[in-house]
Amino acid sequence: MKEVLMESEIAILKNTVKSFVKENVLTAEQSQKGYVKELSEIQVASIQEKAKEAGLHALGAKKEWGGSGLSLYTRTIIYEEAALHRLGLYHPGELKL
Numbered sequence: 001m002k003e004v005l006m007e008s009e010i011a012i013l014k015n016t017v018k019s020f021v022k023e024n025v026l027t028a029e030q031s032q033k034g035y036v037k038e039l040s041e042i043q044v045a046s047i048q049e050k051a052k053e054a055g056l057h058a059l060g061a062k063k064e065w066g067g068s069g070l071s072l073y074t075r076t077i078i079y080e081e082a083a084l085h086r087l088g089l090y091h092p093g094e095l096k097l
Helices: 007-030 041-053 072-082
Strands: none
Touching: 007 041, 007 072
């Protein structure tokens, strides 16, 4: 049977992503001077590594493949939260979620 997250669990996950973006993505964006189109490959790789450590990668991949196996509904909520920063439209969360 497919596992379904409860609304409270989704809220916790959303807050986790919000904190992650605030602590990692916004910090990297704000370290840049002036207008920035994208972060450097080094910064992106660092953020991606931190995301993996936090369990925030391969959210749509099946658990058997090493992913989180989240539903499309849950991923949409997470992606929406990940996109709430300066480069969010083009690089949501810089995570390659």
